[in-house]
Amino acid sequence: MLRILFFILIFIPLTTFGQVKEEKEYRxxxxxxxxLARDWLKDAFEGRKKVKWFREETSGKASYEAKFLxxxxxxxxxxxxxxxxxDIEIQKEFGDLPEELTSALRSFFNQEYQNWRIEKIQLQYSxxxxxxxxxxxxxxxxGILARYEIEFYGETAxxxxxxxxxxxxxxxxxxxxxxxxxxxxxxxx
Amino acid sequence: MRIWVCFLLLFLPFELISQERVSNFGxxxxxxxxxxxxxxLNIKGKIExxxxxxxxxxxxxxxxxxxxxxxxxxxxxxxxLNPFVALAGGYQYRVETGSKNSHRSIQQxxxxxxxxxxxxxxxxRTDQTFSPDDAIEFRVRYRISFEVPLEGQSLDPGxxxxxxxxxxxxxxxxxxxxxxxxxxxxxxxxxxxxxxxQAGIDYRTDRFFNSALRQRTWFKFGWYLxx
Numbered sequence: 001m002l003r004i005l006f007f008i009l010i011f012i013p014l015t016t017f018g019q020v021k022e023e024k025e026y027r028x029x030x031x032x033x034x035x036l037a038r039d040w041l042k043d044a045f046e047g048r049k050k051v052k053w054f055r056e057e058t059s060g061k062a063s064y065e066a067k068f069l070x071x072x073x074x075x076x077x078x079x080x081x082x083x084x085x086x087d088i089e090i091q092k093e094f095g096d097l098p099e100e101l102t103s104a105l106r107s108f109f110n111q112e113y114q115n116w117r118i119e120k121i122q123l124q125y126s127x128x129x130x131x132x133x134x135x136x137x138x139x140x141x142x143g144i145l146a147r148y149e150i151e152f153y154g155e156t157a158x159x160x161x162x163x164x165x166x167x168x169x170x171x172x173x174x175x176x177x178x179x180x181x182x183x184x185x186x187x188x189x
Numbered sequence: 190m191r192i193w194v195c196f197l198l199l200f201l202p203f204e205l206i207s208q209e210r211v212s213n214f215g216x217x218x219x220x221x222x223x224x225x226x227x228x229x230l231n232i233k234g235k236i237e238x239x240x241x242x243x244x245x246x247x248x249x250x251x252x253x254x255x256x257x258x259x260x261x262x263x264x265x266x267x268x269x270l271n272p273f274v275a276l277a278g279g280y281q282y283r284v285e286t287g288s289k290n291s292h293r294s295i296q297q298x299x300x301x302x303x304x305x306x307x308x309x310x311x312x313x314r315t316d317q318t319f320s321p322d323d324a325i326e327f328r329v330r331y332r333i334s335f336e337v338p339l340e341g342q343s344l345d346p347g348x349x350x351x352x353x354x355x356x357x358x359x360x361x362x363x364x365x366x367x368x369x370x371x372x373x374x375x376x377x378x379x380x381x382x383x384x385x386x387q388a389g390i391d392y393r394t395d396r397f398f399n400s401a402l403r404q405r406t407w408f409k410f411g412w413y414l415x416x
Binding site: 024025026027054067119153155159160161162179181182183184185186187188189 | 221223228233235265270271272273275277297299301303308310312334336340341342343344345346347348352354377379382383385387411413415
């Protein structure tokens with residue numbers, strides 16, 4: 001009986017490989033990225049160091065993402081499938097944010113949650129390709145929409161969850177969604 | 190990088206066999222199924238089974254031949270305190286060749302750390318093993334695990350990843366203590382959001398306090414299912 005169990009445990013997993021992906025993000029070479037995206041990045045971030053390119057596919061929609069360090073900050077630039085720039089994201093620390101914003105965020109979190117912790121902050125800039133390039137080259141914010149994407153842990157009397165919230169530059173929450181972490185059974189058992 | 194890892198996982202066991210102190214080598218399949226029973230409450234069932242292929246005592250001729258070593262049937266009841274911390278209590282029934290079957294009670298707390306491109310799992314576990322002819326064995330163990338995606342900055346369904354873990358176990362039975370170390374390196378496939386497969390090497394060393402140091406190498410493959 002134990003020998004039968006052994007063979008079952010070996011062979012059943014092998015027959016279930018090759019499942020269909022629901023969403024995917026994977027590294028690609030620069031040559032696989034549309035030249036429109038590469039050219040825009042080269043003009044806007046002249047002198048940047050090594051860029052890592054990723055392709056993202058979600059529900060049939062594809063996009064490209066460039067990640068690199070720029071002036072000691074982690075930058076992520078997103079492009080659509082044709083290479084048109086969509087937004088720029090800059091990773092921030094809580095202490096680097098404007099004082100008015102941190103004050104507003106503290107008030108918000110203290111009001112809404114018994115206990116809270118910020119996991120990750122990204123400043124997002126979206127706009128036309130020319131406006132985004134002007135933002136980088138000349139620090140010109142005309143035509144630019146700025147938002148903060150903040151991943152945070154919040155405890156209430158009812159639950160304890162991980163959330164991703166979108167905030168405006170004044171610290172007002174515009175939307176939030178619950179973050180569901182993948183199973184970690186393989187790490188814990 | 191992936192080709193290098195595959196060669197390592199294929200050939201490492203054979204390199205260890207060629208060393209002087211290898212005493213066991215075999216196959217170690219495991220199956221784990223978990224499901225939610227309520228918000229933050231879950232049940233896990235696990236079967237893991239050791240099947241030996243090689244036994245060798247230093248200075249003697251290697252003994253090749255299949256044998257069943259042991260099969261463990263485990264059940265856990267777990268509660269998530271928050272997205273990063275979970276408690277679990279469990280029970281194990283062991284069927285062991287050449288020994289009487291045993292019972293084990295298990296308690297654990299686990300922590301998840303998320304880094305930009307990888308995850309770290311910490312597990313602290315205590316267990317008590319009850320055998321008909323032996324005194325109760327008490328163990329305390331700590332395991333650290335790293336899960337590293339290989340196809341991007343985050344692990345998505347359909348992608349492969351690496352898992353490395355090291356676990357230190359301290360046990361005491363009838364006043365005698367023992368130490369064991371377990372190192373595991375595996376290649377995994379995150380097939381769907383509910384399913385992961387892993388295959389790799391589980392390398393265990395124990396009996397540090399006496400002359401018969403034991404090294405056991407298992408080719409381990411696991412199927413992890415969340416319903």
